[in-house]
Each structure stands twice: as C-alpha cells, then as structure tokens.
Amino acid sequence: MKKMYRTDIDGMRAFAVISVILFHLGLLPNGYLGVDIFFVISGYLITGIIYNEVKENRFSIFSFYERRIRRIIPLVLFTTVSALITGIIFMSPNDLNVLSQNVLASNFSMFNIFMYITSNDYWAVSNEYNPMMHMWSLGIEEQFYLLYPFIFLILKGNKQKFIFPLLIFLTFISLALFYYSNDVSAKFYLLQYRFFELSSGGIAAIYFSKWELNKKQVKKSKIILFSMIIIIFIIIQFNIIPDNDTKIIVITFLSIGVLTIGKYHFNDNKLYKLIFSNTIISSLGKISFSLYLWHQIVFAFARYSFNLHINSIESIFLSFIIIITLSVFTYFFVENPLRNKQFIETKNVYKVVSLSFIIIVSASFYIYKINGRVKDFPQLNITKSLVPRLYNNFDIVNNSPALYNDRIKVLDKPFKKNNNLKVLIIGNSFARDFANILLETKLKESIELSYFDPWKADITTELINRTYNADYIFYSSDIPTNKIMFDILISKFKIDIYKVWVVGLKNFGINNGVYYNSTKESFGCDTIRTSIRKDIWKSNQELRLIWNDRYIDLIENIIDSKKNVPVFTKDCKFISHDTRHLTIFGALFFSDILEERLKDIIKEKNL
Structure with missing residues (x-):
C-alpha cells in the first residue's frame, strides 16, 4: 500500500527555512536551529526510503546516488554560478577571490571543511557579506549522503538485522563526540559531530515505523505533539537554554517527536494542519531547498551592493520578494525538471551536470588564480591588462596584494x-x-x-x-x-x-x-x-x-x-x-x- 504524502513535513521544512532566514536578518535569536531541524528531517526521510528498499531487496546504491544528484547538484550549480556572475559584477577583487574559493568548495561538497580551516567563526559579522556562508550545512548533508548508504549496502540481505543496532552505536559515538569536544568550530562544521542529528532521525524512521497507535493513544498523543511544537517555538524565539550544545540536542529530539507523532494527525487534526499542513506553508516547504540556497545569496549581495544592514521594513520585504521569486523559478525550471526521469534521461542529467560542473569550477579556479582581478579597479590602481603579469595567486613575487604585506x-x-x-x-x-x-x-x-x-x-x-x-x-x-x-x-x-x-x-x-x-x-x-x-x-x-x-x-x-x-x-x-x-x-x-x-x-x- 502506497504511503500517504505527508504535507506536514513540508510544513516543518518551511518552518525550518523561515527560521534560518529570519536569523540571518537578525530577527530570530535562535533561528539557526532550523538547520538542525533540516538535518533530522533529512535523516528521517532518507533512512525510511533506503530501509524499506533493503527490506524489499531492491536497494541500489547507484539509484540512491542518482536520486541525490538529481535532487541536489543542479540547483547547487545554478545558484553558485549565479552568485559568481553577480560577484563579478559587484565585488571587489579581494571579495571576488574569496567567493571563487567558496564556489569551488561548495561544488566539491566541502564548504563546511573549508570554513572550518579558513574561518572557524560562523558567527563573525563579516560572514553576513559572504553569499556562500550557508553552504556549510549542505556540505555536511552531501558528505552524509555519500557515506551513509554504505551501511545499508554492506548490511543488506541477511545482515539487515544489524542496521538498527549499528545506527544506534554510531549515533551514540557522534553524540558523545559532540557533547564532550571542546573544539567549538569542529562541532559546528564537521560531519562526525553532526552525524547524530541525521542518524537519530533515521533511527526514528526505522523504530517507529513498526508502531501503530489505537484511537485512544492517538488522542492522547495530541497533547505531547502540541507541547513539543510549543517548546520548539519557545527555544527558537527565546534564549531560555543558555548552552548551545544543549539547544541543538533538545531541538533534535523534539523534531524527532514531531515527525513520529505528526504522522497520526497531519491529515485529520485541524490545528496541526493549520500549523504545518496549510496550503501556504506546505507550498513554502516544497520550495524550501531553493529558499535555503537563495536567501543568503540575496542577503549578502543586498548588503554588499546597496545597504550594509538590511534593517528597514522596505528592504526586508523586497529581499523576501526576490528570494521567493528566484526560488519559485528554480523549483519549476531547475529542481523539478531534472528530478523527473520522464522529462530527462539519467545519462543526459549526468552530461548536463558534468559540463556545468567543469565550466563553473574552471571559471572559479581562473578567478582565484588571478586573485579576483577580472576588470579594472581604479580604487586599487588595478588594470585588467596587467592581470596575467601582476595578479597571479600562484606567483607570490608578482602578486601585488600579497607582495606588499608579505614583502x-x-x-x-x-x-x-x-x-x-x-x-x-x-x-x-x-x-x-x-x-x-x-x-x-x-x-x-x-x-x-x-x-x-x-x-x-x-x-x-x-x-x-x-x-x-x-x-x-x-x-x-x-x-x-x-x-x-x-x-x-x-x-x-x-x-x-x-x-x-x-x-x-x-x-x-x-x-x-x-x-x-x-x-x-x-x-x-x-x-x-x-x-x-x-x-x-x-x-x-x-x-x-x-x-x-x-x-x-x-x-x-x-x-x-x-x-x-x-x-x-x-x-x-x-x-x-x-x-x-x-x-x-x-x-x-x-x-x-x-x-x-x-x-x-x-x-x-x-x-
């Protein structure tokens, strides 16, 4: 029997992405926790799909990667090349050089590692002007998707009984690493410390798939469900939990609770439908991936080019209009078409993705090589015609900015x-x-x-x-x-x-x-x-x-x-x-x- 599509999960996605967007506007103190909700949802959905395929003996790691490539890579390539082109128009050489490095790291699914090595501090004010700042979380998810299916590949067939205990074991290790590590940046950016958020969603998908509640239990579960939703809202809006690690762990397990109990109420309970399954929020949830990828690009360039601080009602409203317009466009003309096997064959997807990847990476590498000097820049006495001779990132002797300080x-x-x-x-x-x-x-x-x-x-x-x-x-x-x-x-x-x-x-x-x-x-x-x-x-x-x-x-x-x-x-x-x-x-x-x-x-x- 085909499972009913859960519109409430779209609503949770919308809530998560809106929280992150408001956080990046400085309007929601703990809105960054929306990323943690995303991690739990991703682990819950992906594990549910793979585990069912393993049980039915039809799991293919190649099919899994194909679905992930269709779902993620085209939109990442489109948004990063859009950011790069915009950067060429608006950015100074130094910032364009940094952007080219960020685009390279994002397209190689390593932006979280790049940020850990080069920046460390996600909360630095300067990151508000970085169009790629938010790609760290996608890097974690992509690395998770790269490694995670091997658990199911190795333990399929007669060994599938070991999947669940292994996930519990790995989750506890990751949780322990996260809780006891003193390296704040590593805990924020690296997969081994974030694995428990994704895998705990997966554990819930496996464990609670076997549960069926009777009518009396379903009725009682409403109180738990709405209590958890209220607590999530309070934690994200107010600093009632001073310790950041505790916030993340609490949000992780509350999100699991809403996902597992919500399946009994998303289609019947009017209040729950109003919160997470209404038409508007479900629609925002469907385009949440596009919303997430576009929002920081729009905010960063708005701050960079027009207004240092997006703090007026007019500028906030205009930014939202631009973000939603771009997100709707890419949802219908990039995400959906390339996810549809009937619209485009897999081999053609690989051709489009590979060619686009090569072009964007090559362009980014060239911009990095010439240190962002793509045009005349009179404010620094930079002339484009001198670029090959003077502004080569691999020629320290003739690299003007490095030379002057490093000399x-x-x-x-x-x-x-x-x-x-x-x-x-x-x-x-x-x-x-x-x-x-x-x-x-x-x-x-x-x-x-x-x-x-x-x-x-x-x-x-x-x-x-x-x-x-x-x-x-x-x-x-x-x-x-x-x-x-x-x-x-x-x-x-x-x-x-x-x-x-x-x-x-x-x-x-x-x-x-x-x-x-x-x-x-x-x-x-x-x-x-x-x-x-x-x-x-x-x-x-x-x-x-x-x-x-x-x-x-x-x-x-x-x-x-x-x-x-x-x-x-x-x-x-x-x-x-x-x-x-x-x-x-x-x-x-x-x-x-x-x-x-x-x-x-x-x-x-x-x-």
Missing part, C-alpha cells in the same frame, strides 16, 4: 653590523602593515628594519638576540596587547622598556562592497566614512590607557566624533582592501599622519 617577511633576519638605527618590528600581518608605514616615511634611509613573527619562529633564541641588538622595538597585532604578558617578556629577555612601543589597532568597517559599488568617481571620496567596529574602538581605548605615551594610536587622528573613519584617500584609493589590512595607499596615508610622531621616537642620524 616584509624577507626582513625576518638578524641585524647587520652597520651604523643605521636598528628597528625591530614584532607581530603578525598587522606588524607587517606597520613596517610598510615606516618604510613609506623618510626615516627608511636611516634605519635597518628587522621583522619577527613570534607565532612562526623560536622565541627563546633568535628573538633574544634581536631585542638585545635593537635600538627600537615595535609590537603590532590584531590581538589586543596584554601588558602583564609584555612585562613578563621584558623581564625574561631583559628588554629595556624605554625602547618598546605598541602599535595600535585599526579597522575600516565591516565590508568595502557598498563603497566600491557607490563610488565610481574620484570626486569627494575622502569624505566617505564608515563606522569603526565597536569592539575595536573599545580595545583601542583600553590599550591607550595601558600603554600611555608608548602607544602609537592609528585611530585617533582619523576618527571623528561619530566614531567614523575614512574609507578612501584623497585620490579615491582604498585605505584597506579588506577593512583590516593596508593597501600601499593606506600605508602612504598613515605615513603622512605618523611621520612626525615616528621622527620623535626614532632619532634620525645626521639631522
């Missing part, structure tokens, strides 16, 4: 025995920025500069020698400098405190996209300002109090009363290409501001 690394060597003043700069990429500022001043003729990265080298030997020989020591990092730590280092290395200065923090907002897209002419560029991040401002103020006259404040001479800082120089060149690090124009900008202060610190010879 300082060649100065990571002991001081020579000469008469120049010895200047030691310690720190990470922020220290290299300061070195560039110093080298853009007239002081460069009378100093010998040595750079040391304490995170990359042996501090206890080489650093001692350089600090002893240095006349002046500057420390700079994006990590706020703790004076207690410095006092220990100074004591340990016997450093004279009077030759140590700490270089201040710097920040130029969250993203340059809006300024790039709204500023095509040079007139008045130096009047365009952006808000400095509040945490940077606070840390900068604290560091000024700690270090006093030994603090070189990069912010104080450029910030106004509204805590805004300039984006461009007078010549309409970006001070920072990524809001954190300096361009050559930014270094020149600060060298003019700081030259007199630096002359006071570094007493030039022959003056």
Whole structure:
C-alpha cells in the first residue's frame, strides 16, 4: 500500500527555512536551529526510503546516488554560478577571490571543511557579506549522503538485522563526540559531530515505523505533539537554554517527536494542519531547498551592493520578494525538471551536470588564480591588462596584494653590523602593515628594519638576540596587547622598556562592497566614512590607557566624533582592501599622519 504524502513535513521544512532566514536578518535569536531541524528531517526521510528498499531487496546504491544528484547538484550549480556572475559584477577583487574559493568548495561538497580551516567563526559579522556562508550545512548533508548508504549496502540481505543496532552505536559515538569536544568550530562544521542529528532521525524512521497507535493513544498523543511544537517555538524565539550544545540536542529530539507523532494527525487534526499542513506553508516547504540556497545569496549581495544592514521594513520585504521569486523559478525550471526521469534521461542529467560542473569550477579556479582581478579597479590602481603579469595567486613575487604585506617577511633576519638605527618590528600581518608605514616615511634611509613573527619562529633564541641588538622595538597585532604578558617578556629577555612601543589597532568597517559599488568617481571620496567596529574602538581605548605615551594610536587622528573613519584617500584609493589590512595607499596615508610622531621616537642620524 502506497504511503500517504505527508504535507506536514513540508510544513516543518518551511518552518525550518523561515527560521534560518529570519536569523540571518537578525530577527530570530535562535533561528539557526532550523538547520538542525533540516538535518533530522533529512535523516528521517532518507533512512525510511533506503530501509524499506533493503527490506524489499531492491536497494541500489547507484539509484540512491542518482536520486541525490538529481535532487541536489543542479540547483547547487545554478545558484553558485549565479552568485559568481553577480560577484563579478559587484565585488571587489579581494571579495571576488574569496567567493571563487567558496564556489569551488561548495561544488566539491566541502564548504563546511573549508570554513572550518579558513574561518572557524560562523558567527563573525563579516560572514553576513559572504553569499556562500550557508553552504556549510549542505556540505555536511552531501558528505552524509555519500557515506551513509554504505551501511545499508554492506548490511543488506541477511545482515539487515544489524542496521538498527549499528545506527544506534554510531549515533551514540557522534553524540558523545559532540557533547564532550571542546573544539567549538569542529562541532559546528564537521560531519562526525553532526552525524547524530541525521542518524537519530533515521533511527526514528526505522523504530517507529513498526508502531501503530489505537484511537485512544492517538488522542492522547495530541497533547505531547502540541507541547513539543510549543517548546520548539519557545527555544527558537527565546534564549531560555543558555548552552548551545544543549539547544541543538533538545531541538533534535523534539523534531524527532514531531515527525513520529505528526504522522497520526497531519491529515485529520485541524490545528496541526493549520500549523504545518496549510496550503501556504506546505507550498513554502516544497520550495524550501531553493529558499535555503537563495536567501543568503540575496542577503549578502543586498548588503554588499546597496545597504550594509538590511534593517528597514522596505528592504526586508523586497529581499523576501526576490528570494521567493528566484526560488519559485528554480523549483519549476531547475529542481523539478531534472528530478523527473520522464522529462530527462539519467545519462543526459549526468552530461548536463558534468559540463556545468567543469565550466563553473574552471571559471572559479581562473578567478582565484588571478586573485579576483577580472576588470579594472581604479580604487586599487588595478588594470585588467596587467592581470596575467601582476595578479597571479600562484606567483607570490608578482602578486601585488600579497607582495606588499608579505614583502616584509624577507626582513625576518638578524641585524647587520652597520651604523643605521636598528628597528625591530614584532607581530603578525598587522606588524607587517606597520613596517610598510615606516618604510613609506623618510626615516627608511636611516634605519635597518628587522621583522619577527613570534607565532612562526623560536622565541627563546633568535628573538633574544634581536631585542638585545635593537635600538627600537615595535609590537603590532590584531590581538589586543596584554601588558602583564609584555612585562613578563621584558623581564625574561631583559628588554629595556624605554625602547618598546605598541602599535595600535585599526579597522575600516565591516565590508568595502557598498563603497566600491557607490563610488565610481574620484570626486569627494575622502569624505566617505564608515563606522569603526565597536569592539575595536573599545580595545583601542583600553590599550591607550595601558600603554600611555608608548602607544602609537592609528585611530585617533582619523576618527571623528561619530566614531567614523575614512574609507578612501584623497585620490579615491582604498585605505584597506579588506577593512583590516593596508593597501600601499593606506600605508602612504598613515605615513603622512605618523611621520612626525615616528621622527620623535626614532632619532634620525645626521639631522
């Protein structure tokens, strides 16, 4: 007997995706838990299908992969190429370069791993401008779909009795890893920590498929069902559970409860139908995959190109209209046609998918190779005709952005025995920025500069020698400098405190996209300002109090009363290409501001 289609599951999908969308608008504190509901639903449905096929001795791993390819890959390819094309039109080279990497990772079903390696922090504000940010969850699902069917392939036939206990065993391992691990990023992004959400849905599909409730039990189960729904709503709306791990585990098991009990009520109970089976929410559930893939792309480019913050009713409404329109289009013209075997044969699906994959991956790889320099970019003095020679990601020597900051690394060597003043700069990429500022001043003729990265080298030997020989020591990092730590280092290395200065923090907002897209002419560029991040401002103020006259404040001479800082120089060149690090124009900008202060610190010879 054919099972009745469960419209309530479509409703649950709609609830999950709407929660995520509202979260990405900053309107629902725990809306990200919608992803966890998605995981449970996916595990529940996929396991139910595969397990029934195994019981009926008709399971084929090739058929499973074919269904997943038809369901997922075409839409992923379509949305990622749409994001890439939009990025080419609107994005700055640095951001387009990052987007090309994200598209590559997404199309290889590895975006979650890519984010774990490169970003770690999903909650970072800068991710709001990343069109691919949400693809991490799809990466987890795709990896799950790749590995999961082998359990059923290996244990089919006479061994199928071991499927259920094996799933329980693997689920407990995953749950234990998730609960007891201290690696927050790994728990968020990697499959082994998320497996229990998908597999527990699968366990429920197998275990409760054998259950049948009588009328009296069905009637009583309504109370449990609606109680669970209310609790889910409360958890997603309010921070009643402070611990994130606990939230995820609770939402996982509540979702299982709604899935298993809801099958007795989706077709009869009016209130339950009103919540999850009404026409509107079921329709949104049907296009939920498209809604999920499109929403962050639309939000990111809206923020990037038109409005840093989507916070007005008009902008939110317009964004929703665009998302729904795109989702309806791709549902009817991409998802449905390519899922339909009668519309397109499997071999033709593979041809379309393979050709599209090769084109998109090749284009993304080329954009990455040329560092996002696909067109003239006057704000950074970039000319497209120079791309093959100057902007090659695999040619560090001729890669302009990498060269300017990384060129300082060649100065990571002991001081020579000469008469120049010895200047030691310690720190990470922020220290290299300061070195560039110093080298853009007239002081460069009378100093010998040595750079040391304490995170990359042996501090206890080489650093001692350089600090002893240095006349002046500057420390700079994006990590706020703790004076207690410095006092220990100074004591340990016997450093004279009077030759140590700490270089201040710097920040130029969250993203340059809006300024790039709204500023095509040079007139008045130096009047365009952006808000400095509040945490940077606070840390900068604290560091000024700690270090006093030994603090070189990069912010104080450029910030106004509204805590805004300039984006461009007078010549309409970006001070920072990524809001954190300096361009050559930014270094020149600060060298003019700081030259007199630096002359006071570094007493030039022959003056």
